Amino acid sequence: MSRRHRPVGELLDAARRGDRASLARLLSLVERGGDEAREIGRLAYPLSGQGYTVGLTGAPGAGKSTLTSALIGHLRAQGHEVAVLAIDPSSPFTGGAILGDRVRMQDHATDDGVFIRSMATRGHLGGLSLATPEAARLLDAAGKRLVLVETVGVGQVEVEVAGKADTTVVVVNPGWGDSVQANKAGLMEIADVFVINKADRKGAPETRRDLEQMLELSDLADDAWRPPIVAAVATERTGIDEVWAAVEAHRAAIEANGTLASRRRFRLGEELREVVARRLEQRARQLTSGQRWDDLRRQVTEHRLDPWAAADEMLAAVQA
Amino acid sequence: MSRRHRPVGELLDAARRGDRASLARLLSLVERGGDEAREIGRLAYPLSGQGYTVGLTGAPGAGKSTLTSALIGHLRAQGHEVAVLAIDPSSPFTGGAILGDRVRMQDHATDDGVFIRSMATRGHLGGLSLATPEAARLLDAAGKRLVLVETVGVGQVEVEVAGKADTTVVVVNPGWGDSVQANKAGLMEIADVFVINKADRKGAPETRRDLEQMLELSDLADDAWRPPIVAAVATERTGIDEVWAAVEAHRAAIEANGTLASRRRFRLGEELREVVARRLEQRARQLTSGQRWDDLRRQVTEHRLDPWAAADEMLAAVQA
DSSP states (O other), X not given: OOGGXXXXXXXXXXXXXXXXXXXXXXXXXXXHOHHHHHHHHHXXXXXXXXXXXXXXXXXXXXXXXXXXXXXXXHHHHTTOOEEEEEEOTXXXXXXXXXXXHHHHHGGGXXXXXXXXXXXXXXXXXXXXXXXXXXXXXXXXXXXXXXXXXXXXXXXXXXXXXXXXXXXXXXXXXSSTTHHXXXXXXTHHHHOSEEEEOSTTSTTHHHHHHXXXXXHHHTTOOTTSOOXXXXXXXXXXXXXXXXXXXXXXHHHHHXXXXXXXXXXXXXXXXXXXXXXXXXXXXXXXXXXXXXXXXXXXXXXXXXXXXXXXXXXXXXXXXXXX | OOGGGOOHHXXXXXXXXXXXXXXXXXXXXXXXXXXXXXXXXXXXXXXXXXXXXXXXXXXXXSOHHHHHHHHHHHHHHTTOOEEEEEEOTTOOSHHHHHHHHHHHHGGGTTOTTEEEEEEOOSSOTTHHHHHHHHHHHHHHHTTOOEEEEEESSOOHHXXXXXXXXXXXXXXXXXXXXXXXXXXXXXXXXXXXXEEEOXXXXXXXXXXXXXXXXXXXXXXXXXXXXXXXXXXXXXXXXXXXXHHHHHHHHHHHHHHHSSHHHHXXXXXXXXHHHHHHHHHHHHHHHHHTSSXXXXXXXXXXXXXXXXXXXXXXXXXXXXXX
């Protein structure tokens, strides 16, 4: 049997025994969507729920990749395994993602305790916002209990994806009103930990003050987690321990007060909602083809039937 | 009977007899969406199909409003009536739109041949991309045979809305790589006429050259319309005749070669497709509430059922 047609159940068994090629193949299938992705989801779902996800986001050039690489080094030194999903919505096909993998892999290429994967969406019905949690669950099911989800930029999809992690780290730089930009991009709402990376550059104290002011204005409840602000220079591996300590502090806090469980329930509910919407969209595409569709469209273009009435007729036919 | 509850049929009759207040009220109802908007669409649709729409788009500050105002002056001098829809997605509520109306109205406030209206979306299910063609059809049904659709900026919605006009005018300024920005914003694809506004500033010849180069690269078919590039200084009403002549030349060309009819058919098909999708989304929201939804969601959060399987069960229930 060619590897291409190996059943996904076999691939998942192999991945759970530590076979990296099988895991990579499964992730490609998840990215691609379709029936095999659906089957992987079905098999991986009951095996997941043990893992923890940490999102890292921030503007391009903020040093997210360097910080991720430094965090990997820190985690490996402590004996932890780690998986990384690098989310790149600007790369709809494989080229960018593969290049990304190569660049990122260099430091950790020979380390079996590190699994790095770039994610684009090739054909997944729900795009990255649905493919990413599925990929994270697959990694979880394959025994990767700690997944870093790093975004390339701060587009809408990337903020959405990063905000769905258990702990979300927002990376800013000193100066240039970076904290204001972070606010605009919707990062204040999703941040559990702030990292001022490149903190050896001038303007770091002002950026810290800006962030603190914005936190003041954000009117947190008294018992809410208050995102700490950690200074780091990822290129020199300065402050990395503190970044991870802040992540662990957040994890401990939300595990203790039940926020982790309620957040996950909420996220799964939202994911289910989105899957329902995507499935309905798929149905809409199926509906908007064929003889019946052509007839209705002709009536619309001839101004005999308005679009909403035509849509009503189309939908009535589905429900019959 | 209070005016608030006047049936939309009566309002439409009054609007067709020239009552501006009734037309304004109908447009508010279209913006708001809901059953009354639906009824207006049903009544206006068979009465529409005679009008012509001209979209004007470009970056904020490019001088679109001034150009629109100058075009109104030009058209009124020729004895044409004209209606303007100013599309402002950044203004979800009425404040901005009303301010916009006031500012724009000053020049033409006492002229019954001019009808100006800002459009935001208040509750319309399909947002501005569906509310705008409905508003344009209503104006058409009310006898406004020429509608200028001006966008405030070049966001995704605005480019989409402007691109759905019969003739689309893209306004750029000299210098600052404005033509490159126009290209990035997706304006090259939708432009039927380019206007270099503020053409008395330096850099105008370079901007023309840039646009010409981009048109070269865009690989137009031999028989395709080649967007003319018109220089104007809208504040001084220079070049306005030429801008309108270019619009009329485009209109004549696409009327003669059948492109106008095929474009409109295509747009109506796309609109119908979007209406079907929006209606299905609405149904998804209805689905994702209630006892059945709560049961399925609990099964998902307890990892007994994955989201796609839960969605399948939900959708199966709809079709039964």
